[in-house]
Amino acid sequence: xxxxxxxxxxxxxxxxxxxxTLTLTAALSGLLIVLVYQLTLPIIRRNQAAALKKTILxxxxxxxxxxxFQLTPAGLTARxxxxxxxxxxxxxxxxxxxxxxxxxxxxxxxxxGYQDRLKLLxxxxxxxxxxxxxxxxxxxxxxxxxxxxEKDPQFQANFTALDARxxxxxxxxxxxxxxxxxxxxxxxxEIDGITGAxxxxxxxxxxxxxxxxxxxxLVVKHLERLETGxxxxxxxxxx
Amino acid sequence: xxxxxDFDMNLFLKGLWRENPVFVQLLGMCPLLAVSNTVIxxxxxxxxxxxxxxxxxxxxxxxxxxxxxEVRIATFILIIASFVTCAELLLQAISLETHRAxxxxxxxxxxxxxxxxxxxxxxxxxxxLRSVADALGRGAGFTFAIFCMGGLRExxxxxxxxxxxxxxxxxxxWVILILPGGGFFALGLLLLxxxxxxxxxxxPQRGCxxxxxxxxxxxxxxxxxx
Amino acid sequence: xxxxxxxxxxxxxxxxxxxxLAYFLGICPFLGVSAKLSTAWRMGAAVSFVMxxxxxxxxxxxxxxxxxxxxxxxxxxxxxVIAACVQLVEMFVKKTSPALFQALGIFLPLITxxxxxxxxxxxxxxxxxxxxxxxxxxxxxxGGFTLALVIMAGLRHELRLAQIPNLVEGTALTLMLAGILSxxxxxxxxxxx
Numbered sequence: 001x002x003x004x005x006x007x008x009x010x011x012x013x014x015x016x017x018x019x020x021t022l023t024l025t026a027a028l029s030g031l032l033i034v035l036v037y038q039l040t041l042p043i044i045r046r047n048q049a050a051a052l053k054k055t056i057l058x059x060x061x062x063x064x065x066x067x068x069f070q071l072t073p074a075g076l077t078a079r080x081x082x083x084x085x086x087x088x089x090x091x092x093x094x095x096x097x098x099x100x101x102x103x104x105x106x107x108x109x110x111x112x113g114y115q116d117r118l119k120l121l122x123x124x125x126x127x128x129x130x131x132x133x134x135x136x137x138x139x140x141x142x143x144x145x146x147x148x149x150e151k152d153p154q155f156q157a158n159f160t161a162l163d164a165r166x167x168x169x170x171x172x173x174x175x176x177x178x179x180x181x182x183x184x185x186x187x188x189x190e191i192d193g194i195t196g197a198x199x200x201x202x203x204x205x206x207x208x209x210x211x212x213x214x215x216x217x218l219v220v221k222h223l224e225r226l227e228t229g230x231x232x233x234x235x236x237x238x239x
Numbered sequence: 240x241x242x243x244x245d246f247d248m249n250l251f252l253k254g255l256w257r258e259n260p261v262f263v264q265l266l267g268m269c270p271l272l273a274v275s276n277t278v279i280x281x282x283x284x285x286x287x288x289x290x291x292x293x294x295x296x297x298x299x300x301x302x303x304x305x306x307x308x309e310v311r312i313a314t315f316i317l318i319i320a321s322f323v324t325c326a327e328l329l330l331q332a333i334s335l336e337t338h339r340a341x342x343x344x345x346x347x348x349x350x351x352x353x354x355x356x357x358x359x360x361x362x363x364x365x366x367x368l369r370s371v372a373d374a375l376g377r378g379a380g381f382t383f384a385i386f387c388m389g390g391l392r393e394x395x396x397x398x399x400x401x402x403x404x405x406x407x408x409x410x411x412x413w414v415i416l417i418l419p420g421g422g423f424f425a426l427g428l429l430l431l432x433x434x435x436x437x438x439x440x441x442x443p444q445r446g447c448x449x450x451x452x453x454x455x456x457x458x459x460x461x462x463x464x465x
Numbered sequence: 466x467x468x469x470x471x472x473x474x475x476x477x478x479x480x481x482x483x484x485x486l487a488y489f490l491g492i493c494p495f496l497g498v499s500a501k502l503s504t505a506w507r508m509g510a511a512v513s514f515v516m517x518x519x520x521x522x523x524x525x526x527x528x529x530x531x532x533x534x535x536x537x538x539x540x541x542x543x544x545x546v547i548a549a550c551v552q553l554v555e556m557f558v559k560k561t562s563p564a565l566f567q568a569l570g571i572f573l574p575l576i577t578x579x580x581x582x583x584x585x586x587x588x589x590x591x592x593x594x595x596x597x598x599x600x601x602x603x604x605x606x607x608g609g610f611t612l613a614l615v616i617m618a619g620l621r622h623e624l625r626l627a628q629i630p631n632l633v634e635g636t637a638l639t640l641m642l643a644g645i646l647s648x649x650x651x652x653x654x655x656x657x658x
Contacts, residue, residue, distance in 0.1 A: 018310045025314045029321030029541060036325040037537045043332040051335055112473065114654050116482055117592065138339070145414070199654075265636060268496070269580045273489035316548065320541040328537070343587040346540050350580040352493065418651065419487045423644030430637040 056095055059123045059133030060103040063095035069226070071107075071215065076222040090215070094226050102227050104132060105219050109211030113149075113203040116140040120207060124164065126219050126226070131162040131177075131212065134204070146200035155194050155201065163188035164212050166220060172213050179205030247372050254376025260353045261384035262433040267353045271385050272422040274344050278401045281389025282382070283337045287330060287345060289378025291322045292354050296362040296374035298322075303363045315358040316349070323348045353377055384429070391425050392416045471601045474594070478605030481654055484581050485613040486647040491581030495614060496639055505618035506611070507568055513607025515576050516585055519550045520603035523586035524596055543586045551576050581610055616646060 056063055068079050070089040079091075095103040105126055110119040118141070123133035136150040149155060165174045175189040179202045185192040191208075193201040219226065260266045270288065275281045295318050299306075306314050327345045331338045338345065348354070357377055362370040393399060396416030398406045415421045484490045491512070498508045526546050530536050555573045559566045576582060585606050589599045620642050629638060 014307070014309070017307055021305070021307055022310055022313060022317075025317045029317050030538070032321050033324045033537060033541065036328050040328040040332040044328070044335070047332065047335040112477075116477070265493075265496070268492040269489050272492060313545075313548065316544055317541065320544045324537065324540050327540070343584060343591060346587050347490075347580050347584055349540060349544055350583050415648070418648075419489065420644045420646075420648035420651065422489065423640045423647055427637045427640035427644065430640065431632060434632060434637070 052093065055121060055135045056093065056104075056106055056123075059106075059135070060095055062097045063103045064098050065096050067094040067096065067226070068092075069094060071218055076218065076225060092215075092219070092226075102126070105226060107211060107215045107219075108137070109207050110138075111203065111207035111210060113139060113207075114141050114146045114197075114199045118200075118203060118207060120204065120211075122159070122208060122211070124212075124216065124219060126216075126223050129163075129165045129216065129220070131159055131164050131208070134159040134208065141197075141200050145197045148194050148197050149200050149204050152194060155192070158185075158191045161188065162191065164216055165189075166216060170217055170220060172217065173209070177205055177209040177212060178202075247369055250369060250372040251376035251379070254373060254378075254380045255383065256380065257437075259380040259384060259433070260356075260377050261381060262430060264353075264356075266356060267351045267381055268426070270344055270347065270351060271381075271388060272419075272426060274341050275385050275388035275392055275422060275425070276396065276417040277340075277393045278386070278389040279337060280340050281385045283330065283334075284341060284344065285378075285382030285385045287326045288348050288351060288353070288381055289375070290326050291319060291348055292357060292378045292381075293371060293374045294322045294325075295319045295354060296357060296370045297367060299358050299362040300365060300367050300370035303365075306363070311363060312355075312359070315355060315363075319354050319358070320349050353381055387429055388422075388425055391429070392421060396421060469594075469598065471598065474598055474602050475605040476656055478602050479609040479612070480650065481656055483609040483613055483650050484584065484606050485610055486643070486650045488584065490584040491579055491610055494579060495617060495643070496636060499614050499617040499639070500621055502615065502618045502622060505614040509607070509611025509614050510568075511573055512576060512579065512581060512610050513604070515547075515551055515554055515573070516582055516603045516607040516610075517600065518554055519547045519582055520585055520589060520599050521596070522546050522550050523589065524594075524599045527590050539590065540587075543583060547582055547586065581606065613646070617643065620646070 053066065056066065069092040070077055070079050071092055072089040076092075077089075091108060093106040095106070097103050105124045106121055107124065108119065108121055110117055112118065117138065118136065119138035121135045121137050122131055124130070125132045134156070136147075139147065139150065141147045141149065162177065163175060164177065166172070167174045173189075175187065177189050177191065179191040179193045180186075181198075182193045182195050184190075191201070191205045254260065258264065261268070261271060267288070270284055274284045295315070298318055299315060302314075323346060326348065327338070330341075330345060357374055361373045365373070390400070393401075394405060395413050397414075398404060398410045398412040413421075416425060478484065482488060485492065485495050494508055494512070499505050523543055523546065526542050527536070527539060530539055530542060551573055555566075558573075585603055589602050594602055617639070621639065624638070624642075633641075
């Protein structure tokens with residue numbers, strides 16, 4: 001493999017023994033890595049799934065099982081829980097309650113925050129066309145200030161029923177989601193900002209708007225398929 | 240002395256304090272600064288580094304007579320990189336959250352000079368038990384240093400220890416200490432304190448680049464006498 | 466601005482998330498080679514050059530690993546490829562431009578264990594940058610590294626005549642300076658947002 005090919009170039013002199021040593025070491029380390037990888041893979045996947053389920057349950061506690069889908073340029077396709085999403089595809093998680101009714105659709109959104117890339121997970125109620133939850137998956141925002149987008153209950157309250165209605169053609173949102181100054185929220189599609197963390201709060205609004213503009217039209221369009229959940233691989237595991 | 244096969248307590252203590260890889264040799268600064276903003280992160284980093292240090296020291300000391308001199312650095316790096324990959328996978332399996340907080344810095348253990356330095360100056364010349372003792376000492380020394388950093392930064396910077404709030408609600412945390420700049424301040428402060436307690440002879444040749452500049456000279460062990 | 470636009474990637478790596486001052490990558494050369502301004506420039510140039518080459522190489526290697534579905538080998542592969550890159554760059558420079566080799570030569574081997582280079586490769590992978598984004602990212606990171614090193618060298622130059630207590634002298638003082646520098650670089654945050 002790559003390491004076995006590249007390393008012998010670095011030293012040329014007494015060739016055979018050097019190459020043999022390097023190849024043996026490379027083989028040994030490859031073996032070791034593959035062994036540990038195989039051993040830990042199921043545990044890691046389980047941890048990842050558990051973390052996702054915990055976040056989803058926090059937003060909609062009545063969720064009983066999760067369906068796994070992905071949005072590709074070609075449309076909506078189902079995917080297996082343990083399968084990675086394809087390149088350029090955006091994962092979509094659909095929650096169902098005991099009676100197999102849809103509790104919400106979760107999608108990811110990312111963009112620049114104050115410091116670095118922010119990655120969010122947001123929940124959509126497709127029938128009412130509302131955003132009903134937002135969680136921060138990855139952030140490097142300033143502790144104590146910017147990270148209030150995650151921890152501040154007042155800011156989080158913005159995302160219990162944020163208007164994300166589609167326009168008549170169903171192509172984009174009727175009103176752009178954006179963040180306003182704290183206390184100036186007038187419309188249901190506005191996010192009440194945080195004093196002292198203006199940039200982070202604005203970034204959340206912008207990132208959310210961008211992702212919602214892309215995701216919502218597709219989710220609404222494919223709502224029937226998502227509701228039946230037939231094409232999704234809905235393993236009812238570890239719940 | 241090199242033939243002594245016993246587990247030597249002195250070697251362990253030397254790495255822990257007298258020749259502490261961080262405070263005396265100024266090695267492994269990058270992870271020390273980067274992931275010490277909470278105690279949990281700091282401890283995880285310290286333990287992961289120690290794991291790699293001990294495992295690779297053991298393997299290298301077992302193979303030490305079979306590795307030709309010319310390719311020893313390449314071989315060491317290969318061995319270290321595989322153990323780092325293992326450590327990363329194991330950490331992911333133990334706690335996804337910690338793994339996410341440490342980010343790419345787990346992978347960057349590979350280029351932590353403490354490990355390559357130990358392999359080059361000690362494990363490749365000594366027997367299994369002595370190498371493991373030495374690696375344990377240096378690992379403990381690094382863990383101790385990064386734990387101090389994490390403690391200092393978390394207690395003052397967010398007013399908590401391992402996530403438990405220490406002071407009342409009226410405590411206004413010094414946020415600067417958990418920001419990047421505060422990492423430099425905290426390390427500067429700890430170096431001052433260490434120098435006050437046990438003065439280091441001011442040898443100009445400290446830090447990672449030593450390893451490359453003097454590839455064949457003795458490095459690290461026994462360099463700084465106190 | 467989009468977080469994937471080339472301009473933002475460059476500014477972000479150069480100033481907002483400076484490799485040395487915000488990510489703490491390459492601290493060793495930052496502390497060790499920042500005593501003189503002329504050496505700082507050359508070290509910066511050498512690192513930037515190797516960053517550019519190894520960023521392209523790491524991109525290629527990762528595509529290869531993706532194709533054979535063995536991404537868990539990426540760390541081992543990167544380390545070896547970077548080491549080989551440094552060696553090749555050294556040989557190439559030695560053959561083609563002895564003057565350049567004279568200027569950069571002693572720094573090149575130092576770079577193999579420089580975490581900024583490996584960090585660059587790992588960051589560009591975890592952020593899914595494409596080929597051009599990776600190159601611009603490498604340029605920004607190299608520029609940022611050089612910038613930090615040169616500013617530091619300038620500061621230390623000014624301090625040479627100052628009266629400093631014995632205890633603080635050396636690394637502790639350099640670290641304090643770096644802290645102040647890092648704080649001032651925080652002012653760049655939000656740029657391009």
